[in-house]
Amino acid sequence: MSQFRGCCPSRRLQKALQFLSVCPTGLLGPGPFLMAFLKKYLLPILMVLLAYYYYSAHEEFRPEMLRGKKVIVTGASKGIGREMAYHLAKMGAHVVVTSRSKEALQKVVSRCSELGAASAHYIAGTMEDMNFAEQFVAEAGKLMGGLDMLILNHVFYSPMTFFNRDTDMVRRSMEVNFHSFVVLSAAALPMLKQSNGSIGVVSSVAGKIPHPLIAPYSASKFALDGFFSSIRKEFAVTRVNVSISLCILGLIDTETAMKGTSGVYEGYAAPKEECALEIIKGTALRQEEVHYSYMPWSSILLQNPGRKVMEFLSTRMFRWDKLKSNQKSP
Numbered sequence: 001m002s003q004f005r006g007c008c009p010s011r012r013l014q015k016a017l018q019f020l021s022v023c024p025t026g027l028l029g030p031g032p033f034l035m036a037f038l039k040k041y042l043l044p045i046l047m048v049l050l051a052y053y054y055y056s057a058h059e060e061f062r063p064e065m066l067r068g069k070k071v072i073v074t075g076a077s078k079g080i081g082r083e084m085a086y087h088l089a090k091m092g093a094h095v096v097v098t099s100r101s102k103e104a105l106q107k108v109v110s111r112c113s114e115l116g117a118a119s120a121h122y123i124a125g126t127m128e129d130m131n132f133a134e135q136f137v138a139e140a141g142k143l144m145g146g147l148d149m150l151i152l153n154h155v156f157y158s159p160m161t162f163f164n165r166d167t168d169m170v171r172r173s174m175e176v177n178f179h180s181f182v183v184l185s186a187a188a189l190p191m192l193k194q195s196n197g198s199i200g201v202v203s204s205v206a207g208k209i210p211h212p213l214i215a216p217y218s219a220s221k222f223a224l225d226g227f228f229s230s231i232r233k234e235f236a237v238t239r240v241n242v243s244i245s246l247c248i249l250g251l252i253d254t255e256t257a258m259k260g261t262s263g264v265y266e267g268y269a270a271p272k273e274e275c276a277l278e279i280i281k282g283t284a285l286r287q288e289e290v291h292y293s294y295m296p297w298s299s300i301l302l303q304n305p306g307r308k309v310m311e312f313l314s315t316r317m318f319r320w321d322k323l324k325s326n327q328k329s330p
C-alpha cells in the first residue's frame, strides 16, 4: 500500500486537518444545509479515515532489514541513485551499482565501502543496450551470490521542450526509461523469486498525470505503471512472492533536474537524500506505491479511487483457473 511520505507524519496530519476544515467552504460553496451536513458528518468521517490512513501503519522500517541484503541500484553514479547506494552501504547491504560513467561509479563504490557496505561493486554500461542490461544482472548476481532487491532508477531525461515531431527522442526515452526496466526485471526474476525479493521502480508524478514539455519522459513513466502494475496483479494470482514498488516522485533537487527545469518550471524541490531513503524504505516494506514529494497533497490526490474500483471489478472477470492450467506462470 502506498503511504504518505516526506516530513514527519504528525506535522502532515496537522496540515491535513487544517486543510480539511477550510476545504468544503472553499471548494464546494454549497447552501447552508449541505454545509451543516458536511460539518456534522463528513468532516469527522474524513478525519477518522485520514487518521486511519496514517496510523494503520504497516510494519515499521528498520535499517537492519537491509543488512546483508544483495541489492542492485541502476543510475547510481549521481543524483537519487547515488544517495540510495550510500544509504544501503550504511545499512550494511551488498551493492552493485551501474551507469555509463566508470569514473563516477568507482568513486561511489569506494565511498560505499567506507560507509560500511557488506560489499560494493560497479559494472559500467549503457541501458540503451538491452544485451548489456541482461548481462549486467547476471554478473551482479554472480558477484553477490543472488539478489534480494532490484532498484531501477536510471533515466534518460528528454529536454523540456514542445514536441517538435522528434520521434527519436520518444524512442530513446522508451528504450532507456521503460524497455530496459522490463529487460532488467525479467533477467532478475529467477533470483528474486528465490529470495522472495523486491523490485523498486522509480517513476514520477509525470507517470501519473500528463506533463507538457516532457511528453517522451512522461510517456515512458506512464508505461512503467502500465507494465509493472499489471505484472504485480499476475504475481498475486500466480503466487510469485516478488514485490513491486512503484515510486512516484515529485521534483527532487538533483543537479540534472535543477538544470533541466531551470527557467521553465517553478516548483519546490525535495531533498534527494531523504527521497533516496524513502524509496529504500517503501521497497523494503513491499509497498505497492511509494510517494515522495514536496507537495504534501500529491500522494492523496494521486490515489485515484476510480482506478481502484475498476481494477477490482476487472480483476474479477478473468478466468484465472482456466488460464493457470493452460499457461506457464512467470
Ligand SMILES: NC(=O)c1ccc[n+]([C@@H]2O[C@H](COP(=O)([O-])OP(=O)(O)OC[C@H]3O[C@@H](n4cnc5c(N)ncnc54)[C@H](OP(=O)(O)O)[C@@H]3O)[C@@H](O)[C@H]2O)c1
Pocket (backbone or CB within 6 Å): 074, 075, 076, 077, 078, 079, 080, 081, 098, 099, 100, 101, 102, 104, 125, 126, 127, 128, 152, 153, 154, 155, 156, 176, 202, 203, 204, 205, 249, 250, 251, 252, 253, 254, 255, 256, 257
Ligand atoms: N530529480 C527529479 O526531480 C525527479 C522527479 C521525478 C522522478 N525522478 C526519477 O528519479 C530517478 C533518478 O533521477 P535523478 O534526478 O537522480 O537523475 P540523475 O541525477 O540525472 O541520474 C541519472 C542516472 O542515470 C544514469 N544514466 C543516464 N542515462 C543512462 C543510460 N543510457 N544508461 C545507463 N545509465 C544511465 C546516469 O549515469 P551516467 O550518466 O553515468 O550514465 C545517472 O547515474 C529517475 O528515474 C527519474 O525519472 C526524478
Ligand SMILES: *[C@@H]1O[C@H](CO)[C@@H](O)[C@H](O)[C@H]1NC(C)=O
Pocket (backbone or CB within 6 Å): 194, 195, 196, 241
Ligand atoms: C520465501 O517465502 C516462503 C513462503 O513464505 C518461505 O517458505 C521461504 O522460506 C521464503 N524464502 C526465503 C529465501 O526467504
Ligand SMILES: *[C@@H]1O[C@H](CO)[C@@H](O)[C@H](O)[C@H]1NC(C)=O
Pocket (backbone or CB within 6 Å): 195, 196, 241
Ligand atoms: C513473501 O516474502 C516475504 C519476504 O520474505 C515474507 O515476509 C512473506 O511472508 C512472503 N509471503 C508469502 C505469501 O509467502
